[in-house]
Amino acid sequence: MTDKKQDFIDQKLQDLNNDGIDRRGFLKCMAWAGTGLVWTMSGGIPVSRAFAKTMDRHVLKGDFSFVQISDSHMGFNKPANPDVVATLQAAVNKINGLTQPPEFLLHTGDISHLSKQEQFDNVDQILKSASAKDVFFVPGEHDVLDDNGKSYLERYGKAAQGAGWYSFDKQGVHFIGLVNVMNLKAGGLGSLGGEQLEWMEKDVKHLKHSTPIVVFAHIPLWSVYPDWGWGTQDSGQALAYLKKFGSVTVLNGHIHQTMQKVEGNVTFHTAMSTAFPQPQPGKADSPGPMKVPAEQLRSVLGITDVNFVQGQHSLAVVDSNLG
Amino acid sequence: MTRKNVWVAALATPIVLAMLLLFAGSTGAAANDQPSAANADIKIDNFSFGPETLTVPVGTTVTWTNRDDIPHTVVSTDGVFKSKVRDTDEKFSYTFAKAGTYPYYCSVHPKMTGKVVVQ
Numbered sequence: 001m002t003d004k005k006q007d008f009i010d011q012k013l014q015d016l017n018n019d020g021i022d023r024r025g026f027l028k029c030m031a032w033a034g035t036g037l038v039w040t041m042s043g044g045i046p047v048s049r050a051f052a053k054t055m056d057r058h059v060l061k062g063d064f065s066f067v068q069i070s071d072s073h074m075g076f077n078k079p080a081n082p083d084v085v086a087t088l089q090a091a092v093n094k095i096n097g098l099t100q101p102p103e104f105l106l107h108t109g110d111i112s113h114l115s116k117q118e119q120f121d122n123v124d125q126i127l128k129s130a131s132a133k134d135v136f137f138v139p140g141e142h143d144v145l146d147d148n149g150k151s152y153l154e155r156y157g158k159a160a161q162g163a164g165w166y167s168f169d170k171q172g173v174h175f176i177g178l179v180n181v182m183n184l185k186a187g188g189l190g191s192l193g194g195e196q197l198e199w200m201e202k203d204v205k206h207l208k209h210s211t212p213i214v215v216f217a218h219i220p221l222w223s224v225y226p227d228w229g230w231g232t233q234d235s236g237q238a239l240a241y242l243k244k245f246g247s248v249t250v251l252n253g254h255i256h257q258t259m260q261k262v263e264g265n266v267t268f269h270t271a272m273s274t275a276f277p278q279p280q281p282g283k284a285d286s287p288g289p290m291k292v293p294a295e296q297l298r299s300v301l302g303i304t305d306v307n308f309v310q311g312q313h314s315l316a317v318v319d320s321n322l323g
Numbered sequence: 324m325t326r327k328n329v330w331v332a333a334l335a336t337p338i339v340l341a342m343l344l345l346f347a348g349s350t351g352a353a354a355n356d357q358p359s360a361a362n363a364d365i366k367i368d369n370f371s372f373g374p375e376t377l378t379v380p381v382g383t384t385v386t387w388t389n390r391d392d393i394p395h396t397v398v399s400t401d402g403v404f405k406s407k408v409r410d411t412d413e414k415f416s417y418t419f420a421k422a423g424t425y426p427y428y429c430s431v432h433p434k435m436t437g438k439v440v441v442q
Binding site for chain 1 (some may be wrong): 326369370371392393394396398400407408410411426427428430431432434435436
């Protein structure tokens with residue numbers, strides 16, 4: 001991270017700290033690369049660090065932790081990564097090496113590349129080797145091709161509502177899994193739809209304002225880059241239902257790179273893919289898979305360790321590669 | 324017959340055949356000023372349809388080919404046609420039997436839009 005960027009972030013954090021809203025922790029890193037993120041609930045505030053070799057030196061003690069993985073694209077075999085099995089397995093190995101084992105995993109979609117049964121089977125098989133046995137999924141657009149999400153729902157959505165949305169509670173934290181990849185309209189962005197929004201409004205209505213909220217969905221719920229469809233057209237309505245909560249963390253995938261934004265009480269974050277990188281917004285002709293030399297792939301999928309620093313309302317960031 | 328005339332004849336034969344096919348399949352719409360091929364291609368490259376707007380005579384079969392590393396679909400906005408997901412180098416064809424404007428998009432990446440104008 002450049003000094004200029006760091007200064008900008010420090011200033012932003014300073015501004016946020018001075019606005020009278022209580023925030024006990026932020027993620028400070030604005031962009032990094034990683035194949036998975038560990039989220040630790042510490043005093044009700046989720047803080048993240050990416051997998052890193054140096055994890056032992058930066059142990060983050062929280063009440064519990066979970067790991068987000070995303071965009072495994074099982075079945076993808078193009079030059080950007082001819083072996084997505086190996087990189088997903090590498091992510092699982094990282095999970096299993098964590099000092100504080102996560103209680104569960106979140107997969108934020110594009111599990112498969114082409115919605116094929118054998119692709120879902122393959123991911124399920126690899127994830128079975130993870131130390132955390134519970135995996136919570138939301139679909140990406142690649143998981144609901146051709147059959148309107150039927151096979152996805154049969155496999156992952158038995159306890160879900162509608163197109164696959166649901167919520168659950170873990171140790172006082174309310175998790176909401178949303179689906180924004182169905183019924184996409186020509187020229188439009190990701191979409192939640194009226195039925196899901198109505199469900200969500202009811203879902204959070206009776207929760208205490210102090211309840212920490214974690215929302216996860218495939219396509220970003222903030223406007224990352226609409227020209228490439230990197231946003232959700234009706235996410236504003238969903239976020240309006242969450243205004244009353246002191247701590248809201250939104251976790252997304254889809255863009256195969258990490259980005260972060262803090263807006264009021266909401267921290268938005270996107271995770272890296274375990275399969276292949278995509279270009280930064282507008283830095284290529286299209287958002288297609290970014291090809292890097294094979295020996296560099298894991299360094300592009302590299303990781304960053306993000307740690308809470310006692311006494312500071314922010315997180316320290318340590319970059320490191322997978323390779 | 325000169326060499327030049329042979330060339331013209333060789334070119335003219337498929338065109339005449341195509342014209343005959345077109346007239347046989349049409350409802351009498353004149354295709355005189357339009358491209359006369361009964362087939363036309365649209366390439367999917369870099370998350371876009373090319374050409375974005377394609378004008379063809381009635382009866383033309385349009386074939387979309389996905390040249391991206393990512394799967395796409397070809398879906399009529401008005402529900403007229405809908406491809407299955409098309410992975411790299413896979414094709415989808417549709418024959419336009421009626422005049423009109425046919426907007427379409429990729430249902431996986433809805434920012435990708437195009438239209439076929441059939442005259």
